[in-house]
Amino acid sequence: MVIRVPDIRAWPPEASPLVAITAYDRPSALAVERAGFEIVLVGDSAAQVIHGRKHTTSLGMEEILIHLKAVRPFISHSLLVADMPFGPVQVGDRETKEAAVALVAAGAEAVKIEGGDASLGAIRRLTNHGIEVMGHLGLTPQSVHTLGGYKVQGTGRKAASQILKDALALEQAGAFAIVLECLPAPLAALITKRLSIPTLGIGSGSRCRGQILVFHDVVGWEGSSFKFLPHPFGDVSQHVDGALSRYKKEVQEGNYPEPDQSWELSPEEIEGL
Numbered sequence: 001m002v003i004r005v006p007d008i009r010a011w012p013p014e015a016s017p018l019v020a021i022t023a024y025d026r027p028s029a030l031a032v033e034r035a036g037f038e039i040v041l042v043g044d045s046a047a048q049v050i051h052g053r054k055h056t057t058s059l060g061m062e063e064i065l066i067h068l069k070a071v072r073p074f075i076s077h078s079l080l081v082a083d084m085p086f087g088p089v090q091v092g093d094r095e096t097k098e099a100a101v102a103l104v105a106a107g108a109e110a111v112k113i114e115g116g117d118a119s120l121g122a123i124r125r126l127t128n129h130g131i132e133v134m135g136h137l138g139l140t141p142q143s144v145h146t147l148g149g150y151k152v153q154g155t156g157r158k159a160a161s162q163i164l165k166d167a168l169a170l171e172q173a174g175a176f177a178i179v180l181e182c183l184p185a186p187l188a189a190l191i192t193k194r195l196s197i198p199t200l201g202i203g204s205g206s207r208c209r210g211q212i213l214v215f216h217d218v219v220g221w222e223g224s225s226f227k228f229l230p231h232p233f234g235d236v237s238q239h240v241d242g243a244l245s246r247y248k249k250e251v252q253e254g255n256y257p258e259p260d261q262s263w264e265l266s267p268e269e270i271e272g273l
């Protein structure tokens with residue numbers, strides 16, 4: 001089934017939960033396309049899982065474009081969303097528009113923008129110009145320094161009420177879906193109930209309209225574990241390590257390559273060279 005923005009915006013309540021995941025390159029894109037997720041996100045989590053950096057704020061526009069262009073050719077069924085990297089929204093309207101246009105021109109069907117109140121104007125302007133936006137509230141990693149670390153958000157009545165307000169405002173501004181990261185489950189459930197667009201939870205309990213996770217954390221390939229994902233769903237690292245040590249052993253023991261795995265030259269052709 002081919003999924004586009006209007007399908008997500010109007011995801012029926014009786015339909016099964018939306019499942020979303022990140023991808024950054026050809027192998028991850030091929031794997032997620034085979035698995036058939038509704039949404040694939042080229043996330044700025046690439047800063048951490050691909051480049052080994054501490055924060056997503058370090059991933060620039062050129063880099064997200066490289067990942068988007070690597071993924072785009074292999075995603076045809078899922079909705080492909082790209083993260084707005086840290087920078088353009090913080091700098092200004094023109095920069096935000098230029099960045100969003102560049103992402104859509106490179107094949108993103110929508111852009112994901114972090115933040116509530118401060119991002120609202122930008123989101124409204126983009127959606128008014130036909131650029132589809134996914135919101136992102138709660139633990140917004142691009143605000144890690146303001147938040148004082150990667151920790152649960154929306155605890156306490158005041159903070160919970162602000163996030164609910166932000167979610168309603170994002171919907172009003174034209175967002176077609178909202179990621180809710182690390183919110184208490186009852187708050188995520190309440191927001192999900194109040195919105196007509198779907199929520200995608202990550203560390204926000206099961207009562208969101210769907211879930212989103214990072215590829216490497218799901219498959220167990222040098223990913224991270226969290227309270228909301230104590231164990232990966234697979235163990236790719238073990239397969240990779242096994243393949244690498246078999247390759248090394250076979251070469252060291254003279255078993256690879258085998259005679260029929262190379263090309264011959266007749267004795268007349270080699271003699272006397």
Ligand code: KIV
Nearest residue numbers: 022043044045179212
């Ligand atoms: O960058 C990312 O991967 C994300 C998801 C975790 C939602 O924003």
